[in-house]
Amino acid sequence: MMNPAEGNTSLFLLSLLLVCPICTSLDTITPEQPLKDGQLLLSNQKTFALGFFRPGSSSHRYVGIWFNQITEQTVVWVANRDAPLNDTSGVLSINGKGNLVLHTQNQTTPIWSTDVSFSVSSTNNSMAKLLDMGNLVLVQQDSQRWQSFDYPTNTLLSFMKLGLDRRTGLNRILRSWKSKDDPGIGNYSFQLVTTEIPQANLYRGRTISSRLGSWTGLRFSGILPGMISNYFNNSFVNNQDETTVMYSTFSNSADPKVISKFVVDESGIIRRSIWQETTWVEYWSFPQELCDKYLNCGPNGYCDQHNLVNFECKCFPGFEPKSSRDCMREKQGVSMCNNGEGFVKLAHMKVPDTSIAHADMSLSMKECEQKCLRNCSCMAYASANESEGGIGCLTWQGDLVDTRTYPDVGQDLYIRVDTVVLEMRHSTNSDSADSTLTYFEDSPSRMDLDGTRRNSNLPLFDLRTIIVATENFSIPNKLGQGGFGPVYKGLLQNGMEIAVKRLSKCSGQGIEQFKTEVALIAKLQHRNLVRILGCCIHKEEKMLIYEYLPNKSLDSFIFDETKRSCLDWVKRFEIICGIARGILYLHQDSRLRIIHRDLKASNVLLDNALNPKISDFGMARIVGGDQIEANTNCIVGTFGYMSPEYAMQGLFSIKSDVYSFGVLLLEIVTGKKNSTYHHDGPSSNLIGHVWDLWREDNSMKMVDPLLDEAYPANEVSRCIQIGLLCVQEHATDRPTMSTVVFMLGNDTHLPSPKRPAFILMGTDNSTNKSTSVASNSVNEITLSKIDGR
DSSP states (O other), X not given: OOOOOGGGHHHHHHHHHHHOSSOXXXXXXXXXXXXXXXXXXXXTTSSEEEEEEOOTTOOOBEEEEEESSSSSXXXXXXXXXXXXXXXXXXXXXXXXXXXXXXXXXXXXXXXXXXXXXXXXXXXXXXXXXXXXXXXXXXXXXTEXXXXXXXXXXXXXXXXXXXXXXXXXXXXXXXXXXXXXXXXXXXXXXXXXXXXXXXXXXXXXXXXXXXXXXXXXXXSBTTSOGGGXXXXXXXXXXXXXXXXXXXXXXXXXXXXXXXXXXXXXXXXXXXXXXXXXXXXXXXXXXXXXXXXXXXXXXXXXXXXXXXXXXXXXXXXXXXXXXXXXXXXXXXXXXXXXXXXXXXXXXXXEEXXXXXXXXXXXXXXXXXXXXXXXXXXXTEEEEEEEEGGGTSEEEEEEESOOOSEEEOSSOSEEEEEEEOHHHHXXXXXXXXXXXXXXXXXXXXXXXXXXXXXXXXXXXXXXXXXXXXXXXXXXXXXXXXXXXXXXXXXXXXXXXXXXXXXXXXXXXXXOOOHXXXXXXXXXXXXXXXXXXXXXXXXXXXXTEEEEEEEOOTTOBTHHHHTOTXXXXXXXHHHHHHHHHHHHXXXXXXXXXXXXEEXXXXXXXXXXXXXXXXXXXXXXXXXXXXXOTTOOEEEOSSEEEOTTTSOHHHHHHOEEXXXXXXXXXXXXXXXXXXXXXXXXXXXXXXXXXXXXXXXXXHHTXXXXXXXXXXXXXXXXXXXXXXXXXXXXXXXXXXXGGSOOHHHHHHHHHSOOOOOOOOOBOOOOOOSOOOSSEEEOOOOTTOOOOOOOOOOOO
C-alpha cells in the first residue's frame, strides 16, 4: 500500500491520540506484562494494533484490534463487545490459569476471558501476541491454544476462515454491530449452512434475509463474476474435517500491500473494501438488488429484475401464476413419470436453495439429466461445479425456492416438464423463424424456452432461413467485407435483426472442426463481447449468425471527424473500461482462457447506447488455465496493434492483448490511428510521439481537440499513462488486464512507464504471415485454429 501523503500525517497522529491519549506499545502480553488502557499491543510489522478504544460517540471502552497504518480507525475485532467498560481502568492480562482476561484494576472477576483449559504446571508460560494478519493468539510452550480468528465479530480478514471446524465443533460466524457506536451483537449474521450442499446465508435474527447460494467451484452462486475483484482469491473447503471459506489478497508492484476487509454492517449489508490512500473503496456489496432478497418470489417462480426499483416474479415452465408472486402447477398438466416428460433449460440463473438438493460430483451433465429423468420426484437439475467445465450434478426434489435470473451471467437450470408442456411449446413456435432451427446432436428429452430441442448450446439455422433474412445476400444488405468473407444484415420472420458472416469457401476448415469451434465461442457470455446466436452449414457453405449492432464498429466513430464529436470524454472512458473488462473476461474470468490476438478499433462494435463489444475471434487462441503464453509459426493480426514479441518472434501471450489494448486506448484518447499517424520529430508514429510528450510532461497536447477541454484532466492523463504502461517494449513490464481494470477504476499511484516498442511497418511483405483486413462498420466473428486446454 502507498504511504499516506505528508498532508495526512498530522491527521493520522491525531487519530492515534484520540484512541489512546498517552500510548506506549508492547509486543507481547505475559503474566508479568499486562496491557493497560493507554497502551498498545502491536504486530511485528505494526500492521495491526490491539488496545482500548471508544467507538463513535459512545462513552464506553472496549478492547479491540484495528488497522494501525491507516488514517481512519477501523476496528476489525472486539473482545468484550457485549460487556463494555465504563472508564479507563481496564487491564488485559494473563491470569493464574494461563488465560487472557479482561478486568478492571479494582476488580478481579473477569469481564471477558479466553476460557481455555491449561495444565497447571505450564500456566506461567502463557503469552499473547498479535500477528501481522490481525490474529491475536494465546500461546503456551510454543503451542497455540486460542486465537481471535476463531471468534470473529463483524469482520472477515484475509486468511481468516468462516464456517464449521468439525474436529472442534467450532462454527465461525460474522455478526454485525448493533450500531456504529455499539459493537454489541446486532441483528444480522453471515454464516455457512453445512447441509449436504453448503451455502452462504445472511440472516436477520433467525430468518434468512438473503442467500449468497452454494459454492459453484468459482464463487457463490449469488455473486456475479463481475463482482469478484482481481485483488481477492477465494477458497472453499468441504470435507470431513471442515466446511469453510477463506479469502486472501493478491498484490502487485503498484500496490504491494493490500489492506482489505469484509464486513457485515449494522444495516444488514455485506461489504468488501480496499483501503486506497485516505479512504475505504468498496468493491462489492450484497444484497444489491430487490431480487437478492430471500423468497422475494414464491416457490416454483423466479425473480426477474428489470431495473433498480422494479422486478417481476415469473413462473417456471409447467407452472402458472397464482398471484403476483406465487405459482402453481398448470391445470392441463399430466403425469411426469415415464410419460414422455423432458426438461426446459433456463439460462443465466441463480440456482434454487440447495438445502433440499442432492449432489453427486462424479456425474457428467448428461448423466445428471438421466439420473433426474429416472427419478419421478426430481424437479430440476444443474451443474455442481462451474470450475471444471460443468461437472458434478445437483438435483432438486419438491418446490424450487429463491431463484432469480441475471442479464448475461449465471448458471443453466433444467426444469422438468410434462409432455403436454413440451408439445405446446413446440407447436407455439412451429410457425416462427425459430422453427427452422435444429441443433447439434438433437436430444429428445431437453428443450429450450423457445420450443426448440437441443443438446448443444448453439442452434443451427437452415440455409433457406438465412436466404430469406438477407434477401438472398443482396447488395443493400451487405454491411462490409472482412478478412474471412462478407457480412450481411438479416431480418428473421420474428422481427429479430441479425448479422450473417459468410465465411470464405477457401478457409480450409472442416465441418466438424467448424461446429466444435463455434460451440466453444458460444460459451463466452459477457456484456462486452459480441453474442453469437448460431451458425448455418450447407455443403461447403459455412456462416456465423450473431447479434446485429446498429452503430457498427468503433473505428467508424473514432477515426471520423464528424462522428468522433458524438463521443465525449465520459462515453470514451466508458468504452475504454468496457473493452478492458471484456479482455479481462477472456483472460481470466471465462471458462476458457482466451488470447484474442487481433484487438483493434474495427473489432470493437458499438450497441445502441454505444457500449463496446469485442468481436472477431478469428485469430483467437485458447490456452490452458495456467498457461499465459505460446508461440506460432503463422503470425496473424494487424500491424500497428501487434506486440513486438509477436510480430518478430511469433510469441504471443495475454500481454500481447495488453499491448493491443494500450494502442487502442491511446487511439481513443487522441482520435488518431496508430498505423497511419505520422509526426515530424524524434518518433514518427503515434505511440512514439505520445511517449516523447509524456517525458516532457506535455502529453495532454495529444488529447483529441474535438473534446474541447471538456474533460477531467487528471483522468485523461491517467489513461494516457496506463496506455503507455500497456505498450512497453518488454511483455514482463506490461500490467495484466486485471491490474489495468483496477488502475482505470481507482486513483492509485501509477508506476512510470518504460520506453515503448516502436514498430513502424507500413505494408505486409512478409512470408508465412497473414493480417486481418480492417473493415469499417462490419460485425465480425471469424474463426481460426483454436487450441483446446
